[in-house]
Amino acid sequence: MTKLWGGRFQKTPEEWVDDFGASIEFDQQLAEEDLKGSLAHAQMLGKTGVLTEQETKLIISGLQTLQGKAKRGELAFSSKYEDIHLNLEKHLIDEIGPLGGKLHTGRSRNDQVATDMHLYLNKHVEDIISKTEALQKVLVTKAEEHVYTILPGYTHLQRAQPISFAHHLLAYFWMLERDKERLTESLKRIQVSPLGAGALAGTTFPLDRTYTAELLGFQSIYENSLDAVSDRDFILEFLNNSSLLMMHLSRFCEELILWCSQEFQFIELDDTYATGSSMMPQKKNPDMAELIRGKTGRVYGNLFSLLTVMKGLPLAYNKDLQEDKEGMFDTVKTVEGSLEIFAGMINTMKVNKDAMGQAVREDFSNATELADYLAKKGMPFREAHEVTGKLVFLCIQKGCYLKDLQLEEYVNASSLFEEDLYEAIDPFEAVAKRLSEGGTGFEMVKIALEKAKHRLEDVTLQTN
Numbered sequence: 001m002t003k004l005w006g007g008r009f010q011k012t013p014e015e016w017v018d019d020f021g022a023s024i025e026f027d028q029q030l031a032e033e034d035l036k037g038s039l040a041h042a043q044m045l046g047k048t049g050v051l052t053e054q055e056t057k058l059i060i061s062g063l064q065t066l067q068g069k070a071k072r073g074e075l076a077f078s079s080k081y082e083d084i085h086l087n088l089e090k091h092l093i094d095e096i097g098p099l100g101g102k103l104h105t106g107r108s109r110n111d112q113v114a115t116d117m118h119l120y121l122n123k124h125v126e127d128i129i130s131k132t133e134a135l136q137k138v139l140v141t142k143a144e145e146h147v148y149t150i151l152p153g154y155t156h157l158q159r160a161q162p163i164s165f166a167h168h169l170l171a172y173f174w175m176l177e178r179d180k181e182r183l184t185e186s187l188k189r190i191q192v193s194p195l196g197a198g199a200l201a202g203t204t205f206p207l208d209r210t211y212t213a214e215l216l217g218f219q220s221i222y223e224n225s226l227d228a229v230s231d232r233d234f235i236l237e238f239l240n241n242s243s244l245l246m247m248h249l250s251r252f253c254e255e256l257i258l259w260c261s262q263e264f265q266f267i268e269l270d271d272t273y274a275t276g277s278s279m280m281p282q283k284k285n286p287d288m289a290e291l292i293r294g295k296t297g298r299v300y301g302n303l304f305s306l307l308t309v310m311k312g313l314p315l316a317y318n319k320d321l322q323e324d325k326e327g328m329f330d331t332v333k334t335v336e337g338s339l340e341i342f343a344g345m346i347n348t349m350k351v352n353k354d355a356m357g358q359a360v361r362e363d364f365s366n367a368t369e370l371a372d373y374l375a376k377k378g379m380p381f382r383e384a385h386e387v388t389g390k391l392v393f394l395c396i397q398k399g400c401y402l403k404d405l406q407l408e409e410y411v412n413a414s415s416l417f418e419e420d421l422y423e424a425i426d427p428f429e430a431v432a433k434r435l436s437e438g439g440t441g442f443e444m445v446k447i448a449l450e451k452a453k454h455r456l457e458d459v460t461l462q463t464n
Helices: 016-021 024-047 053-071 084-097 100-103 111-146 167-191 210-215 225-230 233-259 287-311 319-348 354-363 366-377 381-396 407-413 428-430 444-461
Strands: 150-155 158-164
Touching: 024 053, 024 084, 024 100, 024 210, 024 319, 053 084, 053 100, 084 100, 084 111, 111 225, 111 233, 111 319, 111 444, 150 167, 150 354, 150 428, 158 167, 158 354, 158 428, 167 233, 167 444, 210 354, 233 287, 233 319, 287 319, 354 428, 366 381, 366 428, 381 407, 428 444
Parallel strands: none
Antiparallel strands: 150 158
16 A cells, blocks of 8 residues: 555555554544544635636535545544544545545645644533533532531631531632633634644645634634644643643542541432442442542643653654644543533532531531630730630530530630620521621622622623
């Protein structure tokens, strides 16, 4: 078999060498994008007179036929033709004859593959943004149901202060909002066309790169042909943004896993997102949350893999860049799947209000309220902190909580204590009174919910 690039070669590689160097096993996922780019290139060649009107029509017709076959899964690919570009070129020549070979006029696989990946990421980043927003909507809905549900807030995984469960959920809403903003911002660099840059130096043919960019929905073109074919910043940025997004999901998964344990019992995950044990009949394992937590590592790995590939590459194209695709494909699949699973998991989880409420009644997360009580009566906070700490230690010795101490015991610690201290340390009141902006007070949470909903509405209006 003669290679499409084999004119200067006297020998062809052995089959195992072909298999090692081929990328068709994974880059066939770019078939839709490759055909779309080829259609734009063909239209431009016709517009600029590089192809005749008849040639342009025949090539476009052939490409459209291939699009139909690709959608129906009727195209066979072979490592003999190395990659998606040469496989589709071979199919086009089989479809319309030698004229199909004219399609490659003025372009290289170098600018072709870069164009494909820009198109691929443009489509999938927009999809990931949409799925992120869908998860945000689920969080807002769940938060609205639990404004007045209180649970312990933690630092160092030790109970710290009581908070609204809605407040906790909305923390992840704003993390996801930043993720969404980063992804949206990255579209400016994804929607840049490398098509027409050739192998590295441009071409002698009168190409109209701006025209193909417009046909493909890109906002601009690369201004330097060397940069156009060797740039993978847009993929690295996507992998970085995905790593941050997965990190946020992983942190949430860790909390869900803890909360549904026997030790916490704050929530119960729906059976759809859990599995059992082949040996222990009682088990209900939070496998989907664990799996998302685990898959975060592979997304990190994809980022570091491509960073390592890129760190020593001279301009312009190098075969090393064939390693840019599998991690990108894997990350897209992982992130999209994780977001879908997460939305369903949060939407269907049951919240155990009683267990959460009991937790804040049987701990010392109201100790700060006691110190604040003394500070509001004029005691320096550092002194109030010490008095409260000693009262906590007294409770530990007695095996009780602050609410269980007698007023006399409080007065012995400070004459500033009065009967109203019991209201001050009530967990519900403690949450209600935290009315600083962005705080967990119920009224502040309601305001935060409205801001979250307005943010989602603004995005919807922008996309319509």
